[in-house]
Amino acid sequence: MSSETPLAATHAFGDEPDPPDDVRAEIAFHLELLAEDHRARGLDPEAARRAAEADFGDPEEIIRQCQRFHGRKHAMLQKFHVAFSVVMLIALAVLTLQNRALVARSEAAMARSMDSMSMLSELRQRTPVDEIVIAVGDEVEIREAFSNFDPVRARVARDGKLLLPGIGWLHVAGLTRAEAEKRATDRCTEYYQEARVFLVVE
Amino acid sequence: MPRKRKKPDLLPGTLDMLVLKTLTTGPLHGYAIVRRIQERSKDVLQVEEGSLYPALHRMHEQGWIDAEWGLSESNRRAKYYSLTRAGRKQLRQEVAEWEVLSSAVAQVLRLAEGAPS
Numbered sequence: 679m680s681s682e683t684p685l686a687a688t689h690a691f692g693d694e695p696d697p698p699d700d701v702r703a704e705i706a707f708h709l710e711l712l713a714e715d716h717r718a719r720g721l722d723p724e725a726a727r728r729a730a731e732a733d734f735g736d737p738e739e740i741i742r743q744c745q746r747f748h749g750r751k752h753a754m755l756q757k758f759h760v761a762f763s764v765v766m767l768i769a770l771a772v773l774t775l776q777n778r779a780l781v782a783r784s785e786a787a788m789a790r791s792m793d794s795m796s797m798l799s800e801l802r803q804r805t806p807v808d809e810i811v812i813a814v815g816d817e818v819e820i821r822e823a824f825s826n827f828d829p830v831r832a833r834v835a836r837d838g839k840l841l842l843p844g845i846g847w848l849h850v851a852g853l854t855r856a857e858a859e860k861r862a863t864d865r866c867t868e869y870y871q872e873a874r875v876f877l878v879v880e
Numbered sequence: 881m882p883r884k885r886k887k888p889d890l891l892p893g894t895l896d897m898l899v900l901k902t903l904t905t906g907p908l909h910g911y912a913i914v915r916r917i918q919e920r921s922k923d924v925l926q927v928e929e930g931s932l933y934p935a936l937h938r939m940h941e942q943g944w945i946d947a948e949w950g951l952s953e954s955n956r957r958a959k960y961y962s963l964t965r966a967g968r969k970q971l972r973q974e975v976a977e978w979e980v981l982s983s984a985v986a987q988v989l990r991l992a993e994g995a996p997s
Binding site for chain 1: 933956
């Protein structure tokens with residue numbers, strides 16, 4: 679095999695070359711084999727090289743024709759990439775805006791809720807103790823003057839009832855403290871003559 | 881100096897079909913494709929290298945063939961082309977069209993021979 683390689687000087691067989699060098703390398707390889715054919719027929723290396731180039735035609739023109747197709751695919755891929763990126767950015771922007779709107783609505787609802795609670799708390803503080811209206815969730819301290827039970831704390835259940843130790847459930851939601859206390863005392867007198875119940879709404 | 885060999889032109893539109901058919905035997909580089917076509921046609925068909933490489937790159941863009949760099953028989957880097965699924969489908973189509981065309985030509989030639997004087 680001759681050490682001279684026609685038109686191979688521009689390409690070094692290393693990493694994957696870029697498209698124009700890719701075609702050039704391909705053609706260089708073909709020309710090497712063509713030259714080997716001619717050398718096998720008895721030509722000297724230089725004559726074999728020239729004969730191979732004559733057989734092959736203008737390599738630069740061939741490279742230009744091949745690159746037309748490379749550019750087309752690359753341009754299409756680029757357009758697709760740009761379009762895809764734009765769509766993803768728009769989608770991200772829409773999702774971000776939706777998320778922000780959702781967070782803002784949640785924060786507003788929480789603020790309204792907290793306002794309501796603070797208003798209720800302020801209202802209760804101004805209300806005379808007997809007139810405080812008991813609501814679901816209120817914590818109530820129950821003291822029974824007639825029993826051996828220690829004072830206990832209980833919460834008004836969802837159904838508006840309060841569990842009185844030793845007595846049972848009593849509906850208190852919607853009643854004022856005084857009304858609830860009287861109702862509890864009346865219930866207790868069913869069982870104990872000298873019953874008295876004290877309710878402290880906390 | 882040896883005489884430059886004469887290369888009869890391929891019929892227009894047949895290069896793709898011949899290349900795709902040649903690749904059904906397995907991956908080949910450009911030089912091997914040219915030689916295989918020449919051998920199989922007993923030197924009747926000789927592919928112009930100037931036509932081959934643009935055709936290979938075009939068919940690669942169209943997805944009919946894949947291209948991959950590898951090592952040749954002589955341990956040099958070469959670009960090998962192989963047939964894809966789409967390429968096989970394209971080949972079937974082109975062969976079918978060729979058969980219709982060649983059959984039509986043959987019929988005309990037979991008609992010309994058998995025509996009454």
